Amino acid sequence: MTSNERRAQRSLTRRTLGWGVAFLAALALLWIGIVVLLDPDAITGMIVWLYELVGLRGQAFAIAERGIQEGFIRLVTVVFAILVGVGGVWFLFITGNALIEASPSRARRHLRPWLFILPAAAFLGVYLVFPLVETIRLSVTEDGGFGDNYSFVLTDPAMQIAMRNNALWLVIGTTGSVVIGLLFAALVDRVKREAFAKTFVFLPLAISAVGAAVIWRFVYTWRPPGAGQIGMLNAVWTAAGGEPVAFLQAVPWNNLFLILIMIWIQTGFAMVVLSAALKGVPTELVEAGRIDGATEIQLFFRVVLPTIRGALITVATTIFIAILKVFDIVFVMTGGRFETEVIANRMFNEMFRFRNFGRASALAVVLLIAVIPIMIVNIRNLRRQGIGT
Amino acid sequence: MSKRWLIATIAALSLVVAACANPEEGGGDGDTTTTVEAPEEETTTTGGGDTTTTADGEDAVGETPYEHLNAALNGDFAGTSVTVNAQWIDAEEENILSVLTPFEEATGIDITYEGLTDYETVLTVRVEGGDAPDIAQIAQPGKMQQFAAEGQLVAIGDWINMDQIRTDYIESFVDLGSYEGDLYGLFFKGDLKSIVWYPVQAFEAAGYEVPATWDDLVAVSDQILADTGTNPWCISIEHGDASGWVATDWMEDILLRTAPPEIYDQWVTHEIPFNDPEVLEAADYMSQIWFGDDYVYGGSTAINATFVGDTQTPMFSESGPECWFHKQAAWIPGFWPEGTEAGVDSSFFYFPPIEEEFGNPVLGGGDQWMMFDDRPEVRALIEYLATPEGAKPWIERGGFVSPNSSVPLDWYATYPNDELAAILTEADTFRFDASDAMPTEVGGGSFWQAMIDWVAADGEGTEDLFQTVEDSWPAG
Secondary structure (H helix, E strand, C coil), X not given: CCHHHHHHHHHHHHHHHHHHHHHHHHHHHHHHHHHHHHCHHHHHHHHHHHHHHCCCHHHHHHHHHHCCCHHHHHHHHHHHHHHHHHHHHHHHHHHHHHHHHHCCHHHHHHHHHHHHHHHHHHHHHHHHHHHHHHHHHHXXXXXXXXXXXXXXHHHCHHHHHHXXXXXXXXXXXXXXXXXXXXXXXXXXXXXXXXXXXXXXXXXXXXXXXXXXXXXXXXXXXXXXXXXXXXXXXXXXXXXXXXXXXXXXXXXXXXHHHHHHHHHHHHHHHHHHHHHHHHHCCCHHHHHHHHHCCCCHHXXXXXXXXXXXXXXXXXXXXXXXXXXXXXXXXXXXXXXXXXXXXXXXXXXXXXXXXXXXXXXXXXXXXXXXXXXXXXXXXXXXXXHHCCCCC | CHHHHHHHHHHHHHHHHHHHCCHHHHHCCCCEEEEECCCCCCCCCCCCCCCCHHHXXXXXXXXXXXHHHHHHHCCCCCCCEEEEEECCCCHHHHHHHHHHHHHHHHHCCEEEEEECCCHHHHHHHHHHCCCCCCEEEECCHHHHHHHHHCCCCCXXXXXXXXXXXXXXXXXXXXXXXXXXXXXXXXXXXXXXXXEEEECHHHHXXXXXXXXXCHHHHHHHHHHHHHHHCCCCECCCCEECECCCHHHHHHHHHHHHHHCCHHHHHHHHHCCCCCCXXXXXXXXXXXXXXXXXXXXXXXXXXXXXXXXXXXXXHHHHCCCCCCCCEEECCCCHXXXXXXXXXXXXXXXXXXXXXXXXXXXXXXXXXXXXXXXXXXXXXXXXXXXXXXXXHHCHHHHHHCCCECCCCCCCHHHCCCCCHHHHHHHHHCCCEEEECHHHHCCHHHHHHHHHHHHHHHHHCCCCCHHHHHHHHHHHCCCC
């Protein structure tokens, strides 16, 4: 080893050490910043300190005595949060990056990806993995423990109705949305003012499920015979000479009326994605089929559908997952009364009304398990399409 | 490059501003936040044209039986602040503020009041999240017990003048506010449920008489049906995620009239099964009216479909009452159609007794205050709310019956509270809403659900439905 090399080695070590210290300092500063932000009194104290620093002793004293205005505290909090949040993270990244630059080139290659992944991984850990583990833990420890919670989920008569309803929702809701969406996408593909026609189907998607449920409450509203019908369906129905129908109380059809709302919302999504997929079908393929003498129906089912298979699966699984979690529509429309209960609504009630954390967590775990096969299908589908490895 | 930096900075800034802007407004839509600033000028009177408010504030400045309240009135806690949450919003919010403002003026303690919709859910989330207010109102004693059991509450009985509390409140209020022998809940507002509203003018014009017994009530219902062809009763129970409570009120009111109060208490605490024969007997009485032929406007479908606040609307039909009786507490006039007035368009009578030996029982409800943080200024506010003066502004505004026995009855100037107070003082038994005191999964869950299913089945399968409630009672 020449002296030159030795000197370079030493300077590298020194640099690494220096940046390491800077990195730790950045971490510590960020930590302190967060602690300060969590304590409103600390902000007041900081303002006082700042005033004293610039020589406004009287002002500082007045604040310490009487407190300061809420608005001003907030403003300072905001500025401080920006400094700590934006500045701290930036500083942390710069030092971390420099630390890696200073490390030997072989280690550099392995380390650098981690620097970029780490923040995301930390967020996922805190907001996804930890709650997941905690939910599973609660489901086997709270209330009556594992046996009680899961036997409630699987055997309670009310839960069996909820399970049945969820199955109904998934089958009818998903098929309904995808089939109608596909039908509309295929038909509208040949219409002149396509975008205009699509807007109407797509609009409900822009409405929140709660908003949609409120709208549909008015559609389904029932008033006693003889009273003025303010519900749209019953107004039409009684005008045609019928007796008013209490749609939301009509077991078991009321489930269907609720599912209809979900289809109304989700069809637009299915249509937009499938319409785009349809446009991606190569014209040569269709032409070739036509030349070979295929009818339009045969073309659609034998040529077009297999081509857009990937998009179909994506749409179906996405809607499936959305429907599996259905809560807001049921909560607003019936609250699970009249045998319209679904798992997510029951979970909400157990958690926030009856405070049975164990049961609620067990329900969450069941929903999670139910979604796993769908995720697998989805990931396989993405891989087939060459997205992800 | 510099432009990109600018945009990034602005984006970050707006995000942080949005996050920090107003933490109190994060609770969901419909929440209203009001900060009551203690006015600088001592002579200002508070809103509502109530010129006596300042005087009240000064009245309160004497010696009260409460230690912290005296200190607060002495100005010892001026400049401190207390947060209060309750379910009272809109008009009710003005009422509670009329109570809190004199306290602020007299003590210099700053109170931040927040009225919440979806109250119990939001409060639970806040308490869970370590974001509890200093003081919160609760209507369900069972919920208070839950918070107490979880160790979230400050025991009021540990420091308050309990002798005074026992003088001012009847035993059942103290008992209901207690958990394992210690007082955690302070009752503030009482509700009477045992009253029936009727269209007083049409009723008297037709020559009917206010029924004094259950048999009279059934007889006059039959009479109305025969005379007018209209349905005698208005009943409905739809109330979003609280649907069903109207039906449980009926059950309880009837049970108090057909069984000794001890049975009622044992039913609440589950010392007897939920579906005890006495309870099933009460259900039979109830179905006489609920499922009697043509008794209820719109039939069972209407009972389940109509919002609780709209129940009585047909009574005010222009062509004459389309229903004649509506059993509901005294707050219901607030939901009547525009242009109607309590005591003119509709008055109430006492829900008549059934079996003579049980006298005139009264079913009620009540709101109590819970305390989440133990500071002297919070103690002082709790003590203020325990005094008659701590209820007087609201009593004078109306719509308020205090459970405090020391409140002079002549404070109740407005209809119908004078008559309510009369019913209350003539009661032989007073009991709280049983479903409120049962475990939430029963009293706010399976009991309501069973009542909804019972109505949906038109009164069929009573025994099976009551059995499901019994089965749902949590073990232990």
